[in-house]
Amino acid sequence: MNPHPGVHRQDSDEATRDNIARILSGGLETEWQTRADDSERFQAIVKAIRASDGELTTKLRLAGFTDHPITHFDLEQSCETCMYFQLHHGWCVLPELDLPVRPEWSCNVWRI
Amino acid sequence: MSFLNAEEPSACDLVTDFGIDILWHPSLGMELGDNLIQLLEDCATGRKPLDILVFEGTIVNAPNGTGEWNRFAGRPMKDWVKDLAAAAGHVVAIGDCATWGGIPATAPNPTDSEGLQYLKRRRGGLLGPAFQAKSGLPVINIPGCPAHPDWVTQILVAVATGRSGEIALDDLQRPKTFFTTYTQTGCTRNMHFAYKVSATEFGQRRGCLFYDLGCRGPMTHSPCNRILWNRQSSKTRAGMPCIGCTEPEFPFFDLAPGSVFKTQTVMGVPRDLPDGVEKNGYMKMTVAAKSASPAWAEEDIFVI
Numbered sequence: 001m002n003p004h005p006g007v008h009r010q011d012s013d014e015a016t017r018d019n020i021a022r023i024l025s026g027g028l029e030t031e032w033q034t035r036a037d038d039s040e041r042f043q044a045i046v047k048a049i050r051a052s053d054g055e056l057t058t059k060l061r062l063a064g065f066t067d068h069p070i071t072h073f074d075l076e077q078s079c080e081t082c083m084y085f086q087l088h089h090g091w092c093v094l095p096e097l098d099l100p101v102r103p104e105w106s107c108n109v110w111r112i
Numbered sequence: 113m114s115f116l117n118a119e120e121p122s123a124c125d126l127v128t129d130f131g132i133d134i135l136w137h138p139s140l141g142m143e144l145g146d147n148l149i150q151l152l153e154d155c156a157t158g159r160k161p162l163d164i165l166v167f168e169g170t171i172v173n174a175p176n177g178t179g180e181w182n183r184f185a186g187r188p189m190k191d192w193v194k195d196l197a198a199a200a201g202h203v204v205a206i207g208d209c210a211t212w213g214g215i216p217a218t219a220p221n222p223t224d225s226e227g228l229q230y231l232k233r234r235r236g237g238l239l240g241p242a243f244q245a246k247s248g249l250p251v252i253n254i255p256g257c258p259a260h261p262d263w264v265t266q267i268l269v270a271v272a273t274g275r276s277g278e279i280a281l282d283d284l285q286r287p288k289t290f291f292t293t294y295t296q297t298g299c300t301r302n303m304h305f306a307y308k309v310s311a312t313e314f315g316q317r318r319g320c321l322f323y324d325l326g327c328r329g330p331m332t333h334s335p336c337n338r339i340l341w342n343r344q345s346s347k348t349r350a351g352m353p354c355i356g357c358t359e360p361e362f363p364f365f366d367l368a369p370g371s372v373f374k375t376q377t378v379m380g381v382p383r384d385l386p387d388g389v390e391k392n393g394y395m396k397m398t399v400a401a402k403s404a405s406p407a408w409a410e411e412d413i414f415v416i
Binding site: 080084085 | 382406
């Protein structure tokens with residue numbers, strides 16, 4: 001959890017993004033196929049993340065992160081258009097994730 | 113109780129400045145027991161003129177239509193209301209219970225409750241769809257849980273000063289002066305709504321409460337951000353999502369387990385969009401606005 005919401009140390013954030021990018025491109029198997037099509041599924045995923053060990057790879061796996069946009073039912077679900085994405089901080093503010101992200105990434109708790 | 117908190121005008125102003133004689137009120141009324149029954153009978157029979165009947169609370173019909181589960185002053189409350197409404201110049205329903213039936217009328221409605229002239233969105237209620245008070249007006253509905261006290265006193269002043277003909281009502285018989293705009297109108301988070309910056313926790317000062325926390329401000333007709341509560345604030349200003357309590361569907365919106373104060377989505381798109389906005393338009397607007405959002409929109413800009 002970022003202890004100072006709104007205050008992001010950009011160098012370390014970028015290092016974390018690089019790390020996530022390496023993990024994703026390195027073949028981390030995530031549950032990206034299970035898109036949160038309805039609120040119940042969304043809540044189930046969020047609940048699973050909340051109950052997890054909170055490790056970075058666990059979050060990425062449970063949230064179904066990919067390093068590219070996923071198009072689902074004609075909707076391009078990229079971080080860039082997600083309601084939890086902060087454009088200028090490059091941050092996902094969903095409290096259960098609270099991660100530095102890149103606009104072209106995607107996950108299955110995307111919402112607009 | 114909400115009524116006693118009125119400020120513009122106050123409950124005292126009604127008496128001292130506008131000459132309203134408050135015959136009886138649960139907290140202010142002087143009559144008790146037989147004296148109260150006598151007063152109510154005098155009003156119902158016309159021996160004592162009753163210009164305005166203001167009623168708060170649901171109409172309980174159970175069991176079997178008798179209303180015996182809610183007795184008041186020696187008989188079912190619903191019987192008093194029917195008799196008094198027939199004698200009154202104007203009838204004003206205060207709060208969700210009196211207007212639409214409220215929480216007691218929520219399915220399965222075990223008390224067989226309804227409002228004065230509506231059951232939720234269906235016209236009818238205790239007094240029936242054709243009811244008109246002696247003034248010719250139907251029941252004036254001032255919903256809310258609670259109704260804002262100033263909505264109540266301002267309508268009472270309009271009636272008491274002979275301007276009831278100027279009270280335009282919407283299709284749910286709510287005064288248009290209060291219920292044409294939305295809760296969102298005047299919300300301090302409108303810039304965050306515009307730039308699609310979401311709040312994710314209660315009390316968070318940055319971000320709009322619509323996108324994640326289930327705020328119904330863009331779909332709810334009320335002046336909560338124009339006529340502030342306690343003249344100070346509102347739910348949304350304080351970081352609490354609007355719960356849509358001035359609409360007949362309240363509290364039915366989001367009562368599934370785990371869904372309260374959580375925006376319900378279908379394929380990632382809010383199930384209930386701002387009034388009048390279509391899904392495609394919403395998505396285009398969101399993408400464009402988000403990409404254009406300024407850096408300050410992501411910060412807590414309120415310094416006190």
